[in-house]
Amino acid sequence: MSDSILKTPEHTVPTAFTRAQLDWLPWLEPLAVDAMTPRHVASLVDAARVKSPYFRLLARDPDALDARTRTDKDIFYNPDGGLPRAERELAAAATSRFNGCLYCASVHARHAAIYSKREDDVQRLLDAGVTADLDERWNAIIAASVALTATPSLFGPEHVERLRRAGLDDLAISDVIHAAAFFNWANRLMLSLGEPASV
Amino acid sequence: MSGTDTDVIDALVGITPGSALDAIRARRPEARAHAQATYRALFAPKDRGNVSASERFAVGAFVAGLHGATAVAAAYAARLASSGAPAALKEAVDTAVKEARTHGPYGSYTSGPLSREDTPGPVYRMEASTRRALGPRLAAAFEHAHMLVFHPRDAAAAALQVLLDAGWTTTDIVTLSQIVAFLSFQIRVVTGLRTLAARA
Numbered sequence: 328m329s330d331s332i333l334k335t336p337e338h339t340v341p342t343a344f345t346r347a348q349l350d351w352l353p354w355l356e357p358l359a360v361d362a363m364t365p366r367h368v369a370s371l372v373d374a375a376r377v378k379s380p381y382f383r384l385l386a387r388d389p390d391a392l393d394a395r396t397r398t399d400k401d402i403f404y405n406p407d408g409g410l411p412r413a414e415r416e417l418a419a420a421a422t423s424r425f426n427g428c429l430y431c432a433s434v435h436a437r438h439a440a441i442y443s444k445r446e447d448d449v450q451r452l453l454d455a456g457v458t459a460d461l462d463e464r465w466n467a468i469i470a471a472s473v474a475l476t477a478t479p480s481l482f483g484p485e486h487v488e489r490l491r492r493a494g495l496d497d498l499a500i501s502d503v504i505h506a507a508a509f510f511n512w513a514n515r516l517m518l519s520l521g522e523p524a525s526v
Numbered sequence: 527m528s529g530t531d532t533d534v535i536d537a538l539v540g541i542t543p544g545s546a547l548d549a550i551r552a553r554r555p556e557a558r559a560h561a562q563a564t565y566r567a568l569f570a571p572k573d574r575g576n577v578s579a580s581e582r583f584a585v586g587a588f589v590a591g592l593h594g595a596t597a598v599a600a601a602y603a604a605r606l607a608s609s610g611a612p613a614a615l616k617e618a619v620d621t622a623v624k625e626a627r628t629h630g631p632y633g634s635y636t637s638g639p640l641s642r643e644d645t646p647g648p649v650y651r652m653e654a655s656t657r658r659a660l661g662p663r664l665a666a667a668f669e670h671a672h673m674l675v676f677h678p679r680d681a682a683a684a685a686l687q688v689l690l691d692a693g694w695t696t697t698d699i700v701t702l703s704q705i706v707a708f709l710s711f712q713i714r715v716v717t718g719l720r721t722l723a724a725r726a
Contacts, residue, residue: 333683395704427635486721487722497550
């Protein structure tokens with residue numbers, strides 16, 4: 328076990344939000360693959376994540392990682408009604424854009440663009456920021472995500488009403504709340520335990 | 527939050543069995559169960575490692591206080607008291623919240639096109655008396671937590687070195703980071719669902 332800051336390899340730091348694939352370099356030592364116990368491995372949930380230094384670092388607290396990942400998957404992948412996948416990803420991308428997490432924004436802007444097929448609108452969110460004027464439904468989802476991301480929260484009844492007027496039922500509004508809230512979790516880990524690198 | 531089996535989010539939102547929000551949360555059963563499982567993993571873990579119950583709840587109460595989330599902060603403060611922490615620690619948490627509260631997110635980007643979005647804001651360095659009351663380990667944790675809560679894009683490897691120097695191991699830092707980050711989620715779910723419930 329190493330208790331020191333890792334020196335990152337020479338890399339190019341991205342200086343703009345992008346939908347391109349980015350790398351992520353840890354500042355603290357992830358668990359070595361051959362040092363992982365069955366409990367550590369199980370906490371990755373997806374076995375393929377053993378390749379990810381981010382997940383092998385979080386695996387140092389395996390019960391927290393396991394529960395984090397199962398929360399994440401249900402918020403974003405549960406297909407039972409509510410908000411379409413594309414718009415859950417939009418809320419994640421908007422939250423990441425507002426907090427300033429280039430890595431998280433890259434992944435979830437990519438997903439939002441793929442599922443919605445609205446590459447230009449997603450790119451405008453990345454380029455212009457969270458005040459980009461897209462359409463009323465997307466503007467309402469972005470505004471709600473941003474209000475909930477502010478500390479202290481600025482989320483109020485006016486955001487709920489605007490989402491309802493845009494056609495969201497209460498399960499879909501709950502999905503917006505959970506997607507934005509989850510990325511306030513994810514952004515803070517990604518931003519503070521390592522850094523993005525262009526590939 | 528009287529026991530680890532009570533769903534913390536349901537309790538803080540005031541969700542009762544059979545209510546509209548109960549039905550909505552039931553549609554995302556894994557998220558509901560594992561938000562609670564994360565709470566247990568971070569605040570009532572099977573293996574506490576080097577991070578004491580009092581440290582966990584002190585950070586929880588501080589983070590909730592920074593969010594201005596009164597009910598959540600009161601719940602974590604109550605757990606801090608029942609974790610055996612001295613009253614002086616609870617007072618130091620309250621003092622630190624008063625010193626540190628501000629509005630986020632702010633911070634700076636790596637120099638480049640995003641620099642035009644740089645937003646200035648305070649870096650929390652607590653009063654010497656607060657630092658003495660908290661001790662060096664929690665003092666370093668609170669200053670780090672303030673950055674995570676209000677200006678996470680200012681995060682840097684050097685901030686982790688400060689934690690290492692204050693006695694947090696690599697694994698402890700992962701746990702501390704999860705506590706602050708998870709609270710940032712839990713508090714927003716509570717805020718969002720309370721607002722939704724009020725408009726039902």
